[in-house]
Amino acid sequence: MAGIKRKIPPQVQAIFDKYQKNLVRRLVKDDAIELFLTEFGLSSEQAESMFDMFDRDHNGELSLWEFHQFYTMIGDHAAEMLNLFENLEKDEKGHIQIDAAWEAMKTMKTPSGRPLKETEIEMFLKAAAGEEKFIDLQKFVSLLCGLKLYKG
Known part of the structure; x- marks a missing residue:
């Protein structure tokens, strides 16, 4: 299945890109929390819960794919x-x-x-x-x- 590429919708990429640093397709926890607070109007506690729920590999970072899952499931x-x-x-x-x-x-x-x-x-x-x-x-x-x- 080599060559299969996941298509990320432009609106998902645009939101993610605002918080991404050094062109790494991952957000450290603080940046991901800021994204949830700013873009989705969540409280600090809610943002923390969303980070914990969607950091699927539990590595302390939110990948573009993990953010896409959040956006697709519940988004706005x-x-x-x-x-x-x-x-x-x-x-x-x-x-x-x-x-x-x-x-x-x-x-x-x-x-x-x-x-x-x-x-x-x-x-x-x-x-x-x-x-x-x-x-x-x-x-x-x-x-x-x-x-x-x-x-x-």
């Missing part, structure tokens, strides 16, 4: 998704209870305007919560993206 909806998670997180232990997620999701609609069906909510919540029976931020973002409620 990052602050909205994180604020929703924080509003549902009652115990401040970094996760939400299934019943809180259920109640919130009953009020959500798909991009076409259709309310979510109870069977959809149940299936996705079971998959998201897993054996732990709770939903952390990463599971929550994946859940909303899986339901296609948000698109980067």
Whole structure:
């Protein structure tokens, strides 16, 4: 499969390039945090969470590919998704209870305007919560993206 090139959309490249130094296609953590704060209006804590979630190889840097994953999954909806998670997180232990997620999701609609069906909510919540029976931020973002409620 040599020669396959991943196409990065120009808007993703343009945002990334503002924070890139020395033409290295990676951002050190501080630069990545600044990108999340400035470009997406996240709080410091939220920016840190997004960095931790999307630094897939856990090397302390955000590659262009990792940023592209963030942008594709949630992009401009990052602050909205994180604020929703924080509003549902009652115990401040970094996760939400299934019943809180259920109640919130009953009020959500798909991009076409259709309310979510109870069977959809149940299936996705079971998959998201897993054996732990709770939903952390990463599971929550994946859940909303899986339901296609948000698109980067």
